[in-house]
Amino acid sequence: MNDLHRRKFLKGAAVLSGAAICGIATAKNAKADDRLPENFVPPPLPWGYQELDPEYVRKLGHLGYYLEECGGGAFWAIMTALKEKVGYPYTLIPLPTKEEFLDHLAGKGEGKHLQGVMQYGVGGVSNFGSLCGAPNGSASAITYAVPFEIVQQIVPRLLRYYESGSFPSDEVNSYAVNKELYPPKYKSGKKLPQSVGHSVLCHVSVGKWCEHSGYASGSSERSERCGRLTGDIAAMEVTLLNAHLKGNLETVYPMKLTQETAGCRSCHYKDKKYEQGQFTRGSMECSSCHTDMTPHKGENNLKTAFGTDVGTWAGAAVIGTTAGIGTHAVAGRFNNKEPHDEE
Ligand code: HEC
Ligand code: HEC
Structure with missing residues (x-):
């Protein structure tokens, strides 16, 4: 610890714990007076931010x-x-x-x-x-x-x-x-x-x-x-x-998903309605893995409670996206206090 940091640190430690900081330490790897008092408690988070370059x-x-x-x-x-x-x-x-x-x-x-x-x-x-x-x-x-x-x-x-x-x-x-x-x-x-x-x-x-x-x-x-x-x-x-x-x-930096991801997320997000596609979570770019972007047209092996017609859902997705349930609405989930992605 250099002198400047050391001084600030000791001041802070003293304010925080109200303890006298002298003659306590005998740690092998630290200089004796570098050791914290035993009743020292670090301050709770967050510790604050100041503009950085x-x-x-x-x-x-x-x-x-x-x-x-x-x-x-x-x-x-x-x-x-x-x-x-x-x-x-x-x-x-x-x-x-x-x-x-x-x-x-x-x-x-x-x-x-x-x-x-x-x-x-x-x-x-x-x-x-x-x-x-x-x-x-x-x-x-x-x-x-x-x-x-x-x-x-x-x-x-x-x-x-x-x-x-x-x-x-x-x-x-x-x-x-x-x-x-x-x-x-x-x-x-x-x-x-x-x-x-x-x-x-x-x-x-x-x-x-x-x-x-x-x-x-x-x-x-x-x-x-x-x-x-x-x-x-x-x-x-x-x-x-x-x-x-x-x-x-x-x-x-406005939060903006790709149009495609936003479209998928109009149905696939974390919530309670399994049959509507709410058996997933997350906002990664869907197309980086789901390269076949017509997952709903092929035969699917997922069982939903109500046996949703996947073709119909896919059609609804396109309409939903062009009608504006798109990027912004979905991105809004990050700002509004909705439960989807928080746990
Ligand atoms: C990093 C790769 C990756 C990304 C990115 C990704 N997925 Fe997946 N997804 C997978 C894998 C792997 C599975 C499991 C496939 C399986 O079970 O056959 C899966 C499964 C699914 C399933 C079926 C449910 C299941 O568990 O089998 C849905 C629906 C789905 N993903 C939607 C999405 C959506 C929507 C996005 C974008 C928000 C997305 N995925 C992004 C890899 C990815
Ligand atoms: C309009 C709602 C809706 C949209 C939009 C939508 N999905 Fe789905 N998706 C569903 C539903 C509902 C199911 C479950 C169907 C079932 O198994 O009955 C499903 C199933 C899936 C599965 C599993 C299929 C299987 O064969 O296991 C994947 C993967 C998937 N969706 C990916 C996507 C991706 C990627 C997008 C965006 C390109 C997307 N979905 C857009 C509603 C939607």
């Missing part, structure tokens, strides 16, 4: 990836920027400093990794290829910062940005080409090809990028691509939070 966070996200991959890197970037700006209680989170990271990369550290919170997010949760770590780590970070109802408005937007954006962005590509990113030596200094994943899954996003770019999944270019993407996603999270702070989230 998305471009700074983009660069931190890229650096974070070099030692803690996508999940740990995105979390580290946002939390480090918050720690620097807000101080206590963000100083309570174990976060290696930027200088420690850079020392490691310069070969002065011990071992390959500095272990970090959310690092398990790597490769879609410990390399299982499911949810990409970058939005996972970012979402975790903001859950420290803002009330949960705000998290619920911001995270789906971040996931839509992830699904629909072309990565790595022009911004981060140009930082790399101009050598404005932090690591002393990049995995690749090239302007990397960009692709749209249409999915929040690591498996799909990486696969599509590899197919598009011609680089193998184990190449250093693919790794660099994920590092830059980590920066992009962390930066977007901060952009969304800044917008929320100024009350213009809806203008900066």
Whole structure:
């Protein structure tokens, strides 16, 4: 802990617990006076947010990836920027400093990794290829910062940005080409090809990028691509939070599903009427997996309580969509306090 953080931290701890902080600690791995008093209680969440610079966070996200991959890197970037700006209680989170990271990369550290919170997010949760770590780590970070109802408005937007954006962005590509990113030596200094994943899954996003770019999944270019993407996603999270702070989230990033997904979701969402299609949940882009977009015309093996005529439903869907039960109405579920997606 450096002096500045230490002082703020001690002040905060004293206010919070009302305890005297002296002569308590004998922990082996921490300096004796670094230890918290035994009756110390961290403050309840949320810990608050102050406007952050998305471009700074983009660069931190890229650096974070070099030692803690996508999940740990995105979390580290946002939390480090918050720690620097807000101080206590963000100083309570174990976060290696930027200088420690850079020392490691310069070969002065011990071992390959500095272990970090959310690092398990790597490769879609410990390399299982499911949810990409970058939005996972970012979402975790903001859950420290803002009330949960705000998290619920911001995270789906971040996931839509992830699904629909072309990565790595022009911004981060140009930082790399101009050598404005932090690591002393990049995995690749090239302007990397960009692709749209249409999915929040690591498996799909990486696969599509590899197919598009011609680089193998184990190449250093693919790794660099994920590092830059980590920066992009962390930066977007901060952009969304800044917008929320100024009350213009809806203008900066309106929640918009594809027309197709919105159409499907006019029937398939989380609710009670099984026979109307309410035996699913979620808002991922349906067409990334359901490639045959006429699921209702073929023979179906799903039993509904009332043996719905699937052909009729599909027809109704088209009418429903063109009549405007479309993108906006469905997206509205994220803002209104309807129960569909909250548990
Ligand atoms: C990541 C891939 C993926 C995405 C994206 C996806 N689905 Fe599915 N969906 C599946 C799989 C896999 C099944 C199970 C298929 C089976 O049981 O044969 C399924 C099943 C379903 C079923 C049948 C119920 C069931 O459990 O068998 C419906 C209805 C459905 N999905 C609708 C949607 C809608 C609507 C969307 C978009 C909001 C969507 N899906 C997005 C993969 C996906
Ligand atoms: C107008 C309502 C409606 C819309 C719109 C709709 N569905 Fe369905 N869907 C249903 C109903 C109802 C069922 C269950 C039918 C049954 O099994 O009796 C169903 C069943 C399914 C199944 C399971 C079919 C099977 O063979 O197991 C899938 C998959 C599915 N829908 C995907 C989609 C996708 C993808 C879209 C958007 C392109 C979509 N649905 C749009 C009402 C709808």
